[in-house]
Amino acid sequence: MPSRVLCLLLLSFLLPGLTSAQGVREHTRPSKPAGTMVSEAQANDLTLTLSTASLRLVQTWIRTAGTIDKSGKILTASLAGKDAALVKVGQRLRAFPPSSKSSMYQAYVTRVAALPGGAAVEASLSGSGRQNTTHYVMEIVVERGPFLAIPNEAIIEEGDRRVVYVQRTAGQYVPQEIRTGIQGELLTEIVDGLKEGDQVVTFGSFFIDAEHKLKGTDQAPMTDDRHPH
Numbered sequence: 001m002p003s004r005v006l007c008l009l010l011l012s013f014l015l016p017g018l019t020s021a022q023g024v025r026e027h028t029r030p031s032k033p034a035g036t037m038v039s040e041a042q043a044n045d046l047t048l049t050l051s052t053a054s055l056r057l058v059q060t061w062i063r064t065a066g067t068i069d070k071s072g073k074i075l076t077a078s079l080a081g082k083d084a085a086l087v088k089v090g091q092r093l094r095a096f097p098p099s100s101k102s103s104m105y106q107a108y109v110t111r112v113a114a115l116p117g118g119a120a121v122e123a124s125l126s127g128s129g130r131q132n133t134t135h136y137v138m139e140i141v142v143e144r145g146p147f148l149a150i151p152n153e154a155i156i157e158e159g160d161r162r163v164v165y166v167q168r169t170a171g172q173y174v175p176q177e178i179r180t181g182i183q184g185e186l187l188t189e190i191v192d193g194l195k196e197g198d199q200v201v202t203f204g205s206f207f208i209d210a211e212h213k214l215k216g217t218d219q220a221p222m223t224d225d226r227h228p229h
Helices: 003-028 040-046 081-086 205-215
Strands: 050-052 054-068 074-080 092-096 105-115 118-125 135-151 156-158 161-169 172-183 187-192 199-201
Touching (some): 074 135, 156 205, 161 205
Antiparallel strands (some): 050 199, 054 074, 092 105, 156 161, 161 172
């Protein structure tokens, strides 16, 4: 029998076995972990910090200009638009002269009077204001929620999209696209994309994002089917 024919016959017997073995190897070969891997040493160098998505009071600060009366204790200001509806008697605020932010004074809203398109606000300082200072910046603290929220620094903005990095296992961080609601001074409401208890990267998130994009671990941030839109 010619050698060429013999080779073909041998291949016809061996090929199914080789294909089967290759398939077994593909199934048993360890898959490449999703997301970005960070070693413990890298995490320590970066001071990598995690925060838990949980129900929290999201605070927004309403800033306005106010003037103080002759007693040095009563501040008055005018608000317009939607901010006016958020201000209530009893809310905390802090006030400081524009020329000296270090001179911070604590106060409480003591009166809110409706005006066309806004409101007049009166606040009482806990002590006397700065001498020879009439004008103050007022920052009124409005508590919203509680909402499922995470720290602002955990969120990476990419155009109209917002992404966070979620810890799936120790050292493994996966990009997750989220939808947000109210953004406060420190926390942002999460409308979709996370569940309570998820661990997200806060300090160090931009390093992980840069590593993720550099290595091309995934083509795009994953969406989470656990959360209905």
